[in-house]
Amino acid sequence: xxxxxxxxxxxxxxxxxxxxxxxxxxxxxxxxxxxxxxxxxxxxxxxxxxxxxxxxxxxxxxxxxxxxxxxxxxxxxxxxxxxxxxxxxxxxxxxxxxxxxxxxxxxxxxxxxxxxxxxxxxxxxxxxxxxxxxxxxxxxxxxxxxxxxxxxxxxxxxxxxxxxxxxxxxxxxxxxxxxxxxxxxxxxxxxxxxxxxxxxxxxxxxxxxxxxxxxxxxxxxxxxxxxxxxxxxxxxxxxxxxxxxxxxxxxxxxxxxxxxxxxxxxxxxxxxxxxxxxxxxxxxxxxxxxxxxxxxxxxxxxxxxxxxxxxxxxxxxxxxxxxxxxxxxxxxxxxxxxxxxxxxxxxxxxxxxxxxxxxxxxxxxxxxxxxxxxxxxxxxxxx
Amino acid sequence: xxxxxxxxxxxxxxxxxxxxxxxxxxxxxxxxxxxxxxxxxxxxxxxxxxxxxxxxxxxxxxxxxxxxxxxxxxxxxxxxxxxxxxxxxxxxxxxxxxxxxxxxxxxxxxxxxxxxxxxxxxxxxxxxxxxxxxxxxxxxxxxxxxxxxxxxxxxxxxxxxxxxxxxxxxxxxxxxxxxxxxxxxxxxxxxxxxxxxxxxxxxxxxxxxxxxxxxxxxxxxxxxxxxxxxxxxxxxxxxxxxxxxxxxxxxxxxxxxxxxxxxxxxxxxxxxxxxxxxxxxxxxxxxxxxxxxxxxxxxxxxxxxxxxxxxxxxxxxxxxxxxxxxxxxxxxxxxxxxxxxxxxxxxxxxxxxxxxxxxxxxxxxxxxxxxxxxxxxxxxxxxxxxxxxxxxxxxxxxxxxxxxxxxxxxxxxxxxx
Numbered sequence: 036x037x038x039x040x041x042x043x044x045x046x047x048x049x050x051x052x053x054x055x056x057x058x059x060x061x062x063x064x065x066x067x068x069x070x071x072x073x074x075x076x077x078x079x080x081x082x083x084x085x086x087x088x089x090x091x092x093x094x095x096x097x098x099x100x101x102x103x104x105x106x107x108x109x110x111x112x113x114x115x116x117x118x119x120x121x122x123x124x125x126x127x128x129x130x131x132x133x134x135x136x137x138x139x140x141x142x143x144x145x146x147x148x149x150x151x152x153x154x155x156x157x158x159x160x161x162x163x164x165x166x167x168x169x170x171x172x173x174x175x176x177x178x179x180x181x182x183x184x185x186x187x188x189x190x191x192x193x194x195x196x197x198x199x200x201x202x203x204x205x206x207x208x209x210x211x212x213x214x215x216x217x218x219x220x221x222x223x224x225x226x227x228x229x230x231x232x233x234x235x236x237x238x239x240x241x242x243x244x245x246x247x248x249x250x251x252x253x254x255x256x257x258x259x260x261x262x263x264x265x266x267x268x269x270x271x272x273x274x275x276x277x278x279x280x281x282x283x284x285x286x287x288x289x290x291x292x293x294x295x296x297x298x299x300x301x302x303x304x305x306x307x308x309x310x311x312x313x314x315x316x317x318x319x320x321x322x323x324x325x326x327x328x329x330x331x332x333x334x335x336x337x338x339x340x341x342x343x344x345x346x347x348x349x350x351x352x353x354x355x356x357x358x359x360x361x362x363x364x365x366x367x368x369x370x371x372x373x374x375x376x377x378x379x380x381x382x383x384x385x386x387x388x389x390x391x392x393x394x395x396x397x398x399x400x401x402x403x404x405x406x407x408x409x410x411x412x413x414x415x416x417x418x
Numbered sequence: 419x420x421x422x423x424x425x426x427x428x429x430x431x432x433x434x435x436x437x438x439x440x441x442x443x444x445x446x447x448x449x450x451x452x453x454x455x456x457x458x459x460x461x462x463x464x465x466x467x468x469x470x471x472x473x474x475x476x477x478x479x480x481x482x483x484x485x486x487x488x489x490x491x492x493x494x495x496x497x498x499x500x501x502x503x504x505x506x507x508x509x510x511x512x513x514x515x516x517x518x519x520x521x522x523x524x525x526x527x528x529x530x531x532x533x534x535x536x537x538x539x540x541x542x543x544x545x546x547x548x549x550x551x552x553x554x555x556x557x558x559x560x561x562x563x564x565x566x567x568x569x570x571x572x573x574x575x576x577x578x579x580x581x582x583x584x585x586x587x588x589x590x591x592x593x594x595x596x597x598x599x600x601x602x603x604x605x606x607x608x609x610x611x612x613x614x615x616x617x618x619x620x621x622x623x624x625x626x627x628x629x630x631x632x633x634x635x636x637x638x639x640x641x642x643x644x645x646x647x648x649x650x651x652x653x654x655x656x657x658x659x660x661x662x663x664x665x666x667x668x669x670x671x672x673x674x675x676x677x678x679x680x681x682x683x684x685x686x687x688x689x690x691x692x693x694x695x696x697x698x699x700x701x702x703x704x705x706x707x708x709x710x711x712x713x714x715x716x717x718x719x720x721x722x723x724x725x726x727x728x729x730x731x732x733x734x735x736x737x738x739x740x741x742x743x744x745x746x747x748x749x750x751x752x753x754x755x756x757x758x759x760x761x762x763x764x765x766x767x768x769x770x771x772x773x774x775x776x777x778x779x780x781x782x783x784x785x786x787x788x789x790x791x792x793x794x795x796x797x798x799x800x801x802x803x804x805x806x807x808x809x810x811x812x813x814x815x816x817x818x819x820x821x822x823x824x825x826x827x828x829x830x831x832x833x834x835x
Contacts, residue, residue: 125617126617127617128489128615128617130485131624137626138626141622141624141625141626142625142626142628143625143626143627143628143630143631144625144631146622146625148620148622149620150617150620151615151616151617151620151621152615152620152621152622152623152624153485153488153615153622153623153624154622154623154624154625154626155481155484155485155508155511155515155624156481156507156508156511158477158507159477159478159481159484159507159508162473162477162478162481162482162485163481163482163484163485163488164485165471165473165478165481165482165485166440166442166471166481166482166483166484166485166486166487166488166489166491166493167485167486167488167489167615168485169440169469169471169482169485169486169491170439170440170469170485170486170487170488170489170490170491170493171489172469173439173440173467173468173469173486173491174439174467174489174490174491175467179617196474196475196477196478197474197475197477197478197481199474200473200474200475200478203474204471204472
């Protein structure tokens with residue numbers, strides 16, 4: 036390793052492409068859409084522009100990978116990691132759990148990663164990241180930062196033990212969960228992050244309670260907060276400036292940090308690829324996915340809902356919820372307005388508990404008397 | 419320096435002298451004393467720079483080691499039994515990624531029924547993982563093998579497991595000649611990785627490989643084991659020259675000259691076997707011993723050379739493949755292909771059952787007289803087996819086997835000892 040930081044920043048900033056065993060080959064940053072607000076608001080004044088809008092961005096996850104059209108995870112990963120790379124001044128390594136992101140980015144012998152990247156197993160990314168951070172510390176290279184990342188399965192289910200251990204020890208790792216609410220890489224099976232009512236391949240839309248049951252699932256951001264780690268934040272790919280700011284904030288701190296990023300999955304959700312950003316916006320605006328920050332176990336800021344929308348607006352764009360809505364065809368089903376109503380109550384509870392709408396701020400504790408879940412998953416458990 | 423020291427402490431002393439940079443700890447008997455002692459050295463500052471990490475599971479212990487090794491640090495951990503099984507996915511992964519992690523395996527039985535005592539079932543369960551597996555006969559061996567393990571691991575980019583019998587070695591206090599720090603430093607150069615997570619030269623490690631190249635990547639792992647096969651005697655030779663005592667290598671013959679029956683075994687049981695052979699030799703029985711130090715890579719040629727003069731081979735092993743028979747003896751038989759030397763398997767010492775010289779002598783004499791069967795379970799209590807089989811034949815709901823047998827062993831029948 037060298038201590039030549041500017042050289043490193045230059046090398047990665049110009050888009051060094053690496054293949055396992057090969058030396059980096061430069062690939063220039065390209066902006067495909069000109070004169071629009073795409074690629075991070077390049078028409079804004081410089082201070083307000085995103086990392087993505089700068090030629091100096093790393094392109095950590097560069098073009099040519101095999102993500103589906105409209106993949107929220109690919110978008111989120113690029114924004115998050117480029118922001119982290121800027122904060123780390125180009126000195127960073129990433130540990131990736133098994134999953135879509137790992138598979139679509141590294142079909143042998145190609146790789147889309149232009150940063151040091153390690154994939155070990157499905158359930159151990161947080162522990163591997165701990166090991167990488169420990170190695171840098173032992174070698175006196177505290178300047179090299181470590182990011183671990185996984186999908187929701189690799190975070191809330193199979194990787195949960197290792198993640199909890201990493202949090203509890205307050206290891207110097209930023210862990211990012213790209214939450215698309217099911218096991219997409221294996222063909223859309225239910226995870227502990229699948230919301231109630233959603234159809235997956237293992238929670239089919241059949242029977243008296245079609246889709247994923249109510250009263251299950253993990254509220255991962257709140258579980259992270261319970262570890263009293265320095266920083267926990269949620270974000271969506273609809274608010275990429277916000278995501279970049281949260282990554283930057285996380286990188287300004289040491290110890291265990293957690294970002295839970297909501298990333299729509301057109302394939303698994305049965306949504307149109309062009310609706311990825313729209314869905315990410317709607318999930319927040321309806322109250323199902325609260326966007327907030329917490330430090331040392333306390334919520335420090337919430338992102339208010341600008342205009343509350345009914346959950347139906349969000350649900351109707353996804354075929355995983357199709358069974359909830361009636362068919363207009365003769366003899367078609369009547370749908371399940373009762374289930375839609377239950378989901379709406381989850382969103383309302385989230386809004387109430389976190390004060391996501393200004394007018395709800397002064398309301399008392401929720402009528403059910405529970406301490407207050409932070410997301411739809413926690414709320415689902417008490418409704 | 420000669421010291422009267424517990425096996426675990428001796429290993430901890432030597433491992434510390436190898437200057438590991440990241441050490442993971444998760445407690446499981448009988449490995450605990452090793453990792454506790456290394457932890458003390460880190461906390462006191464005696465071993466520095468070193469990150470000592472108390473992880474939440476063995477799976478994490480191996481995973482942290484993987485991350486540390488991939489980032490260029492010398493990584494060490496220790497485990498046993500269920501712990502090894504709990505980390506098994508990461509054990510295979512470490513080898514697949516070619517990361518030179520060194521791990522002590524304090525050999526212990528695998529449940530159910532849960533049992534904390536020594537046998538080799540744990541090591542055998544990961545024999546196909548791609549790790550180099552070295553077996554210590556004594557605590558001196560255990561100490562010396564660790565120094566060689568780091569050398570071997572880092573030269574061929576493969577993880578190395580040093581297997582030492584739980585309790586029999588880990589908790590035995592005996593004389594061990596411990597080297598000095600300078601001696602170790604001049605034998606073991608700093609770790610220079612083949613692949614490393616380095617921001618100045620980014621690489622992707624752990625990419626997905628499909629059918630177009632997987633077999634080749636796997637074959638290359640085999641090639642690295644074959645390279646280790648070349649390197650093991652070299653490192654052992656250098657070690658002997660450097661430290662003034664032999665250690666490591668493939669196999670160790672004992673009184674094999676003129677032996678018609680040669681007993682093959684691994685680990686601390688070799689001591690009892692050698693004593694037994696000495697006694698039998700006194701009586702004129704032509705028995706010898708061949709101890710195996712390197713189980714993976716398997717030294718087939720060395721074994722063939724060492725056994726070629728025998729009329730028959732008896733493999734004493736502390737593990738077996740349920741539904742088949744011997745594990746080590748299968749490998750030994752393969753090494754003897756075409757020599758028409760019959761190989762008998764003697765399964766002994768499971769779950770810490772004492773292996774008595776008297777029992778071994780009887781088996782070796784049987785072998786010498788050509789009346790030892792293919793598969794023998796040493797000191798197996800037929801009375802207990804028959805009683806449980808009868809119970810099962812008698813009624814459908816015969817209850818949990820382990821509890822039944824234990825009750826019979828303790829209350830109905832005379833105890834083993």
